[in-house]
Amino acid sequence: MTDFERRLLNEFQRDLPLTPRPFAAIAEKLDCEESTVIETLERLTADGTVSRVGAVFKPGGVGESTLAAMAVPPERLEEIAELINGFDEVNHNYEREHRLNLWFVLCAPDRARIDKAIAEIEARTGLTVLDLPMIEDYHLDLGFPIQWD
Amino acid sequence: MSIDALDRAIIKATQEGLPLVARPYDAVAEQVGTSAAEVMARMRSMLEDGIIRRIGCVPNHYALGYKANGMTVWDVPDSRVDAIGGKMGALDFVSHCYHRPRHLPEWPYNLFAMVHARNHETVDARVEEMAASLGEDDHGHRVLYSTRILKKTGLRIGG
Known part of the structure; x- marks a missing residue:
């Protein structure tokens, strides 16, 4: 570089x-x-060094969003991740090191659609979805200083 | 903070990035059927309202070697969460910082801060610093590392 x-x-x-x-x-x-x-x-x-040049939108700035977490048995992770990724409302889905091992973000024009997606995920998996909507955003996004090696 | 159909069209046309041409706002204007001056005015107004946080180059931190992303979660007194969140959100290695509800008993944490570094050791060191600065307000914290990205798409609207 x-x-x-x-x-x-x-x-x-x-x-x-x-x-x-x-x-x-x-x-x-x-x-x-x-x-x-x-x-x-x-x-x-x-070459992928830059994701894009343009606007960074406030998460949840248009419509509603929430962070959801599930404790998924390891043997069902692939199957359930695929099911969740199939929802248009889901735009991030990470496996994390915790009993609650599946973490995903749901975004929709209104809260009713998020509730509907969560209810459907619970019904289809038989597992509980922890719903953790943002109460307050503290981050003032000024970019991220890159420290070069 | 409300947006109309033209704002939405501009967001849709630019969320994957501005066209890399000499006059990018003209290109967006043509796509959404308005003038470049209107596109710039709308974007300025969304910037002022906080719908757009910034306009610029968005580096891919993962590609640049920032491969460790730790979701740190904190149990802090509700009466102090705004003050603590404000401080954490201003740290330059924190990319997101949110107050979220607890779900007792399984989830006691009410403050989330995403910490980025080149490796886990550095993330852990940052978390130690954060914990030290909280002192008695730290009623418990954890770092949840991601082991796999299962889906990642940018913000999409409409539909």
């Missing part, structure tokens, strides 16, 4: 200008051509 790429990644995680040519504004700050900024971001996006 070049110094230029590192600066591009660390210094422009926020405040991409809302001006007609935002990459030209970055280029001016980094003292390079607009096309260099665009080509570098294209390359870093293509």
Whole structure:
């Protein structure tokens, strides 16, 4: 990773200008051509170093969401994970080291649809879903400083 | 904090990222049938309302070597959760920090903070620092490491 790429990644995680040519504004700050900024971001996006360039939306900022947890017997994990992943409302699903070993996020335009999805998951698995909706969000997302090796 | 159909269309058109072209807002405007000035004004207003948290480069931390992600969960006094959450949420290695309900008896934790580092040892060290700074307010905590990502998609709306 070049110094230029590192600066591009660390210094422009926020405040991409809302001006007609935002990459030209970055280029001016980094003292390079607009096309260099665009080509570098294209390359870093293509190789997976950058997920995307754009807006980071507040989780649950549109519609409702909750964090759900289940204690799944290990031998049923694959089957149940697949069932849960089949729901459009589910956008993250992690296996974690705990008795409650399956953790997933449900998002929907309204709370009723989340309740319906949870009820259906409980009915189809015979297991309880712990429903942990956000009460307060404390994180002020300013980006994440990357410390290079 | 409400959004209308045009806001939703703009979110839909940009949630996978802005097009990497010289005039990205013009490209989005064309897609949703409005002007670039309107797209920028709407995005600015969503930024002010907190619907958009930031606009910029979103690095893939996993690809950059931040492979350890520990969901830390804390049992802290309800009367102190806002003060403690505010401090934890401001730590630069914390990417999400939420107050959530307890579910007694099986789930006593009311504060969640996602801690990212290159390895588990560093996450554990961060958690030790966090616990030390809580002192008596730490009525118990745990780190739940993810062992597998079973599904991960970005925010999607509509449908």
